[in-house]
Amino acid sequence: MSIAATFEIEYLQYLDPEGKPVRKDFPEFTRDLDHMVELYKLMVSTRVFDTKSIALQRTGKLGTYASCLGHEAAHVGIGSAMRREDVLAPSYREYGAQLYRGVQPREVYLYWGGDERGNDFQNAPKHDFAWSVPIGTQCLHAAGAALAFKIRGEQRVAVCTIGDGGSSKGDFYGAINIAGAQNLPLVAVIVNNQWAISVPRRIQTGAKTLAQKGLAAGLFAIQVDGNDIIAVRKAMDDALARARSGQGGTVIEAVTYRLGDHTTADDARRYRSEAEVKEAWTRDPVKRLRAWLESKKAWDAKKEEAWKAECEAWMDEEVNAYLKTRAQPVEAMFDYLYAELPADLAQQREQAIALERGH
Amino acid sequence: MAQVTLIEAVTMALAHEMARDPSVVVLGEDVGVNGGVFRATVGLQEKFGELRVIDTPLDETTIAGVTVGLAAQGMKPVAEAQFEGFIYPMMEQIACHAARMRNRTRGRLSVPAVWRAPWGGGIHAPEHHSEANEHLFTNIPGLRVVLPSSPSRAYGLLLAAIRDPDPVIFFEPKRIYRQYKEEVPDDGEALPLDVCFVLRDGTDVTLVTWGAQVKETLEAADALAAEGISAEVIDVATLKPLDFDTIHESVKKTGRCVIVHEAPRTAGFGAEIAARLAEQAMYDLLAPVERVTGYDTHIPLFRLEMKYLPSVERIVAAAKRTLAAS
Ligand SMILES: Cc1ncc(C[n+]2csc(CCOP(=O)(O)OP(=O)(O)O)c2C)c(N)n1
Numbered sequence: 049m050s051i052a053a054t055f056e057i058e059y060l061q062y063l064d065p066e067g068k069p070v071r072k073d074f075p076e077f078t079r080d081l082d083h084m085v086e087l088y089k090l091m092v093s094t095r096v097f098d099t100k101s102i103a104l105q106r107t108g109k110l111g112t113y114a115s116c117l118g119h120e121a122a123h124v125g126i127g128s129a130m131r132r133e134d135v136l137a138p139s140y141r142e143y144g145a146q147l148y149r150g151v152q153p154r155e156v157y158l159y160w161g162g163d164e165r166g167n168d169f170q171n172a173p174k175h176d177f178a179w180s181v182p183i184g185t186q187c188l189h190a191a192g193a194a195l196a197f198k199i200r201g202e203q204r205v206a207v208c209t210i211g212d213g214g215s216s217k218g219d220f221y222g223a224i225n226i227a228g229a230q231n232l233p234l235v236a237v238i239v240n241n242q243w244a245i246s247v248p249r250r251i252q253t254g255a256k257t258l259a260q261k262g263l264a265a266g267l268f269a270i271q272v273d274g275n276d277i278i279a280v281r282k283a284m285d286d287a288l289a290r291a292r293s294g295q296g297g298t299v300i301e302a303v304t305y306r307l308g309d310h311t312t313a314d315d316a317r318r319y320r321s322e323a324e325v326k327e328a329w330t331r332d333p334v335k336r337l338r339a340w341l342e343s344k345k346a347w348d349a350k351k352e353e354a355w356k357a358e359c360e361a362w363m364d365e366e367v368n369a370y371l372k373t374r375a376q377p378v379e380a381m382f383d384y385l386y387a388e389l390p391a392d393l394a395q396q397r398e399q400a401i402a403l404e405r406g407h
Numbered sequence: 408m409a410q411v412t413l414i415e416a417v418t419m420a421l422a423h424e425m426a427r428d429p430s431v432v433v434l435g436e437d438v439g440v441n442g443g444v445f446r447a448t449v450g451l452q453e454k455f456g457e458l459r460v461i462d463t464p465l466d467e468t469t470i471a472g473v474t475v476g477l478a479a480q481g482m483k484p485v486a487e488a489q490f491e492g493f494i495y496p497m498m499e500q501i502a503c504h505a506a507r508m509r510n511r512t513r514g515r516l517s518v519p520a521v522w523r524a525p526w527g528g529g530i531h532a533p534e535h536h537s538e539a540n541e542h543l544f545t546n547i548p549g550l551r552v553v554l555p556s557s558p559s560r561a562y563g564l565l566l567a568a569i570r571d572p573d574p575v576i577f578f579e580p581k582r583i584y585r586q587y588k589e590e591v592p593d594d595g596e597a598l599p600l601d602v603c604f605v606l607r608d609g610t611d612v613t614l615v616t617w618g619a620q621v622k623e624t625l626e627a628a629d630a631l632a633a634e635g636i637s638a639e640v641i642d643v644a645t646l647k648p649l650d651f652d653t654i655h656e657s658v659k660k661t662g663r664c665v666i667v668h669e670a671p672r673t674a675g676f677g678a679e680i681a682a683r684l685a686e687q688a689m690y691d692l693l694a695p696v697e698r699v700t701g702y703d704t705h706i707p708l709f710r711l712e713m714k715y716l717p718s719v720e721r722i723v724a725a726a727k728r729t730l731a732a733s
């Protein structure tokens with residue numbers, strides 16, 4: 049028998065659910081405890097932000113919102129590894145990555161509150177893509193961005209995030225396929241939270257891992273414990289370095305769990321057991337990093353309390369800013385359709401304004 | 408007899424036809440255990456099993472293409488697009504294969520399938536969950552395009568769509584999914600797929616619409632009646648093939664026509680009706696045809712969406728303009 053190809057997929061983990069090391073060779077960046085504390089703080093603020101968002105939705109002040117509860121390690125791991133000049137093409141849930149890149153909570157609220165201005169990204173990189181609701185489509189945008197970097201000889205990397213469900217979509221396959229064929233600086237992170245709304249992971253594919261899809265496309269591929277930020281960050285660092293130096297793209301599968309409902313419009317009790325969710329909480333990414341930091345004497349209950357209070361104050365400020373934002377005038381729906389409004393449309397714009405004034 | 412909402416009528420029709428015809432299968436995202444994100448397929452998997460109510464991988468191209476294959480090989484698939492804004496990846500399979508299979512093979516193969524999708528704006532939804540895109544399908548030869556606007560029409564038209572030997576796009580106006588209940592007997596009686604429904608008789612002006620806009624249009628007719636203007640209201644229901652005769656008969660009587668739809672104005676389906684009026688009813692008209700439509704913009708996110716959608720006020724004003732013109 050001759051073998052045409054064989055493969056294996058590495059599974060990367062540093063911390064167990066209790067925050068205890070499962071191996072000795074920790075990556076260099078973990079020695080910088082200040083940085084590790086910074087990562088932890090953002091995971092906590094992401095969670096505070098998420099809780100606030102749900103409360104806003106429940107009181108009728110926000111539209112449908114997709115919670116990121118349980119994804120904090122994956123998302124902050126992705127965002128913190130990237131450089132500002134890199135491009136992020138997210139789907140709709142990766143707030144931890146976006147907050148790290150400077151997206152403001154008030155912008156998130158505006159978008160999910162029914163106002164396009166949430167996509168302005170005042171402080172985040174202007175070249176980052178906006179939220180992409182049609183599943184998977186953003187992966188191809190990232191591949192296009194990566195192709196642009198290659199054409200112009202820039203040492204930049206395009207990163208897209210995608211769900212376990214989204215990894216079934218042709219867009220995802222197409223993106224990693226062209227990245228492999230063209231050796232593009234693309235890092236595609238599959239945030240496998242086990243559920244695509246009500247559809248469990250096993251229904252998406254017969255493949256044993258989602259990471260191995262990357263191998264079929266000719267990319268590097270790795271599966272990581274997505275609740276262990278050290279593992280996510282290490283895989284991201286390696287993937288970004290390879291991509292930046294022209295060695296090719298990577299698919300990272302971050303295995304995590306969606307602890308909340310799919311969105312505020314969903315009720316997960318219809319399709320999954322409380323026992324499964326309870327079990328998943330034992331792998332809570334925030335608790336895990338905290339335990340590790342405490343074992344290093346870099347964090348304690350007092351710091352925790354102080355930081356949470358700070359986050360609450362920050363989010364209150366963001367919520368207030370959001371609630372104070374006045375609605376756009378009716379003509380706003382015309383004003384960004386084209387660089388310059390065609391004459392044919394100018395008339396409709398005038399009609400809309402006249403109607404608004406009651407003529 | 409059951410008092411049901413529009414969406415419950417959809418479920419009822421699906422269950423009825425699945426029980427009657429073992430070749431009917433339902434497939435899509437979240438249609439199984441979850442019963443669909445709007446609950447349209449609730450209880451079906453329990454009743455008919457996982458082989459007939461299929462949760463698919465998350466890929467619309469997969470859903471649409473598998474639907475073509477199922478239908479061409481003797482099944483009667485009813486595929487769900489979770490929202491009309493996610494139907495675009497399905498369009499290649501619909502336009503290039505479903506709509507052409509019979510013609511391509513000179514009748515040897517056909518695609519007796521239904522594509523269902525919640526449709527339209529006004530529910531405070533996120534981006535891509537509020538579009539009206541029926542006109543993209545009415546321009547595809549070989550398709551039927553259906554848009555019911557009441558529980559009983561949803562029931563009867565969906566039965567007809569499933570039984571029809573050709574591909575049908577079945578859009579469901581989600582804004583009125585639960586607007587009201589109506590008595591709908593689960594008697595398996597289909598409605599014809601090629602007629603418009605006259606919902607209200609009138610003599611002064613004909614208001615033509617479909618989908619959720621039927622609500623505003625009927626309210627506009629009430630408002631006009633209060634001012635002594637008698638409006639006839641037509642629910643087109645099946646856009647393609649179009650029953651133009653019913654519209655023409657009405658316009659012969661009223662001499663005036665206002666077409667109402669929430670899709671963008673330019674090349675919306677209202678343009679087709681207006682063109683036919685110009686071709687065939689020119690001398691019956693007493694006033695220029697009016698269209699009350701969405702603007703030629705994307706439907707804005709929800710803070711502004713109601714300013715985009717046709718309102719009762721806009722419909723009344725248009726009707727009055729046709730009266731002022733003659
Ligand atoms: C093309 C497309 N089809 C369907 C939907 C509706 N929808 C929104 S989220 C979702 C599930 C996504 O699951 P996954 O990719 O695992 O990401 P997660 O939400 O779990 O982060 C679906 C089906 C959509 N937004 N886009």
Ligand SMILES: [Mg+2]
Nearest residue numbers: 211212243244
């Ligand atoms: Mg998922």
